[in-house]
Amino acid sequence: MSDAPWPEGVGRRLLNTVDSTNAEAFRLAPQMAGPCWILGGEQTAGRGRRARAWASPRGNFHGTLLLHPKEPAAEVALRSFAAALALREAFVAVTGLPAAFSLKWPNDVLLNGGKVAGILLESSGAGQGVAHLAIGIGVNLIAAPDPAQVEAGAVRPVSLLSETGVRVSPEAFLAALAPAYARWEAIFTSQGFAPLRAEWLAHAARLGEVIRARTGAETREGLFETIDDSGALILRQPGGSVAIPAAEVFF
Numbered sequence: 001m002s003d004a005p006w007p008e009g010v011g012r013r014l015l016n017t018v019d020s021t022n023a024e025a026f027r028l029a030p031q032m033a034g035p036c037w038i039l040g041g042e043q044t045a046g047r048g049r050r051a052r053a054w055a056s057p058r059g060n061f062h063g064t065l066l067l068h069p070k071e072p073a074a075e076v077a078l079r080s081f082a083a084a085l086a087l088r089e090a091f092v093a094v095t096g097l098p099a100a101f102s103l104k105w106p107n108d109v110l111l112n113g114g115k116v117a118g119i120l121l122e123s124s125g126a127g128q129g130v131a132h133l134a135i136g137i138g139v140n141l142i143a144a145p146d147p148a149q150v151e152a153g154a155v156r157p158v159s160l161l162s163e164t165g166v167r168v169s170p171e172a173f174l175a176a177l178a179p180a181y182a183r184w185e186a187i188f189t190s191q192g193f194a195p196l197r198a199e200w201l202a203h204a205a206r207l208g209e210v211i212r213a214r215t216g217a218e219t220r221e222g223l224f225e226t227i228d229d230s231g232a233l234i235l236r237q238p239g240g241s242v243a244i245p246a247a248e249v250f251f
């Protein structure tokens with residue numbers, strides 16, 4: 001378990017039932033001056049990346065960190081790497097199993113190779129600026145969706161409980177996650193993306209292996225070489241290396 005204290009200046013809202021903690025973050029945003037974690041006991045309309053639904057039963061973790069970032073939009077999005085690193089640290093704190101967790105580009109956390117957590121960044125604001133950022137995090141603490149429900153070829157969903165036997169409440173998980181995120185947020189705002197990139201690469205799944213990246217209708221296969229300083233996936237192909245800013249990755 002984590003014994004790091006709750007981060008100073010960060011609010012916390014616990015809701016029994018909510019449609020989506022990301023949606024709640026945007027409703028709260030106008031009245032919140034500082035960062036705030038919103039935790040939902042269950043979500044009735046949890047949303048995942050690429051407009052997918054996110055199954056959100058009670059006992060799993062559904063939380064959103066609301067931030068008011070100052071950087072341009074492209075830099076703001078790099079916080080998904082801060083969130084992935086914090087998630088990994090929270091998992092290690094509650095299980096003591098560092099080798100079991102890895103990071104899948106762009107922002108999933110894997111446990112024994114299966115997807116145990118996902119991150120959905122959403123923002124509001126006009127033009128170049130981002131007024132509010134919602135870092136939504138879903139963790140399969142006690143239950144994972146039926147593999148039949150996920151797309152063919154996608155990483156199998158797993159739960160923390162089924163893979164490790166460790167049972168953690170959403171509140172206890174947040175107590176580990178919030179300080180870990182605060183530490184990476186401080187590193188990001190003071191030192192930029194470089195330390196996050198280095199740490200992310202140290203835990204990357206399938207680095208140096210052949211992977212497939214699907215962007216819209218096109219799928220490219222190549223060697224997962226690295227990520228660049230904008231967080232893009234660098235894929236080595238016979239014709240040279242290509243930078244892929246956004247894609248769905250398949251192993």
Ligand SMILES: O=C(O)CCCC[C@@H]1SC[C@@H]2NC(=O)N[C@@H]21
Nearest residue numbers: 020046047048049118119136138
């Ligand atoms: O598709 C993914 O991998 C990202 C899933 C993100 C789910 C979380 S649960 C908390 C927050 N609220 C939502 O509606 N979605 C995110």
